[in-house]
Amino acid sequence: MHIIVTDQNGTVHELEALEGWRVMEVIRDWGLNIKAECGGSCACATCHVFVDPEWEERLNPPTAEEEDMLDTVPDVRTNSRLSCQILMSEDLNGLKVTLADSAAQEEAA
């Protein structure tokens, strides 16, 4: 199982993923630039990704809690999601996302 992640510099990475892992954890474990300050508790919004249009409909819709956190993302778009709220499963094999600037570890201060 794998996911395809474009980082903030536009480089595309194909990452091996495990069933039951959060997409955020996969991205973090492979060492890409993701802050994920709250460790996946849906409390920081620094794991923000843009989901590829062909995948948007195939994900579970965001919960009210995730929508609330997305309010704190300054560069939000209609395809914005918090990657800690997406659980890997067979159905998501090949999922394509792009890391948002607001997920970078030290944003230009």
Added chain:
Amino acid sequence: MSGNEVVTDVVIIGAGPVGLFAVFELGLVDLKCHVIDILDRPGGQCAELYPEKPIYDIPAFPEISGQGLTDNLMKQIAPFGAEFHFSQMVTQLEKLDDGSFRVTTDADEKFVAKVVVIAAGGGSFQPKRPPVPGIEEYEGKSVFYAVRKMEEFRNQDIVIVGGGDSALDWTLNLEPLSRSLTLVHRRDEFRGHADSVNKMRALVADGKINFVQGQLSHLEGEGGQLSHVHLKTPAGDMSVPATRLLPFFGLTMKLGPVSDWGLELYEGNLIKVDTEKFETSVPGIFAIGDINWYPGKLKLILSGFHEGALMAQAAKRIAHPGEKVIFQYTTSSTKLQKKLGVA
């Protein structure tokens, strides 16, 4: 230089759970503390990121919320009368010739202490900045991330962006003195208190404020003075007169000045300490909690508490050299109980 330096035993940088518990351990060995935090209240990550969420791994508390833990810590350390200095960031830490340290904040408060304890967690909490080109040149002049003086907003065209309590509260508070006020949010649902949402909607219905569903796209103005903000909305692009802009997207932690203090770091963003005293590469400066690193480090509240207890023993020897440090239990020592105000 400045005459109003605070002189004390210990300055603690950071009022997160670990900084707070350090007040207790230092208090037991008779050290007086001043605690500084950039937030306007104690609790660090627990209060800012997850006040309502349950924590399950605090010993003897099967479940406690982030805010509950903070409230309990404040109660537990109350007998020691630590002084808190909120809404200020520590910017400088220098060693003085007599071996003590001077700590300076961005509010220009100065402290001289024998011991400094850095409990800065993941860094200082700072507002998230919207990715709008050129916003930096307006900051502090017409773009603000907090309201310090309401007067600066009188008779202004104010635009507030966000959907949480800060955005709603300031919409309600600033409306009466504004020339015009526009609230901008990406959706027509708000996560703030229902009561504030209702009040805001009533103002919109009365034509006192505008609500625009949309997002900031760019700013217009000159020399730091904003005149209009341009918005992207589902109905197309629009521009709104704006002489003051308040973006409220919450806070995120940034390491900040900690890396400039000449301490040996680990991977550029953690402070190296030993595991006997949790002292940094500069004797007399300690680092505890999420900000430190040593082999085996876990970023747990539990670990931070332990680090504080051992640190306090070493801090005592530095601050009061020659005084004996006796190991005692709070359960059986009347001396300790007197300090706690229970005997």
